[in-house]
Amino acid sequence: MLVDFEFDQDVCILKMSGRFATGRDAEYLRRRTEELKDRGCKKIVADLNGVPYIDSTGIGFLIGIYTTVRRDSGQFVLAGPNDKVREVLSLTKLMTILPTYDNLSKAIAALK
Template identity: 30%
Template sequence: MNITIDVKENEKLVEVKVSGEIDAYTAPKLRENLFPLAEKEGVQMVVNLSDVSYMDSTGLGVFVGVFKNVRANNGEFKIIGLSDRLKRLFEITGLADIIDINTQIEGGVQ
């Protein structure tokens, strides 16, 4: 189970590209990378999951926590590049109604 997390920071914009699988084994690494970034005041975080082949509930938990931290610090949080399978996961759990998700990649993190 591997995960790769590439982060690009430019002023308040933080672009994160995640590749691999997000599960109980890799979620702690994702949390470790994203939580400090989510605590920056006014951060605009965009997470690209187009290269994520699998995600379970621990991955969802990480994104909920990051989303809450970003919002608590007056920032914006968006997830892009969701496969149909991942989009469905966000929809089933109701997170698609709370978190800004988009299957399309609009410039930025590639």
């Protein structure tokens, strides 16, 4: 699993790839969340297009970002989840909290 940062003007894009599963990745994800906070991002898109599967570790990462961003009056949306990821997001009710878009361009447009 990998999380890279990209930027589109004032929108921070989290390019996520690989399986977001197993607890061993929790420390890496915590550090990436802190880095995101340090960059002062207020509008964030998690691009899930490269994520084939997500479990509680990945869900925890998304919730952590959501909590951090909301605390700073920011916006956080999801983009491009496949059917498996969408199912997990739906089962956990995360899609009722986080706006979810079919692709990255729609998600970025929603934040502008």
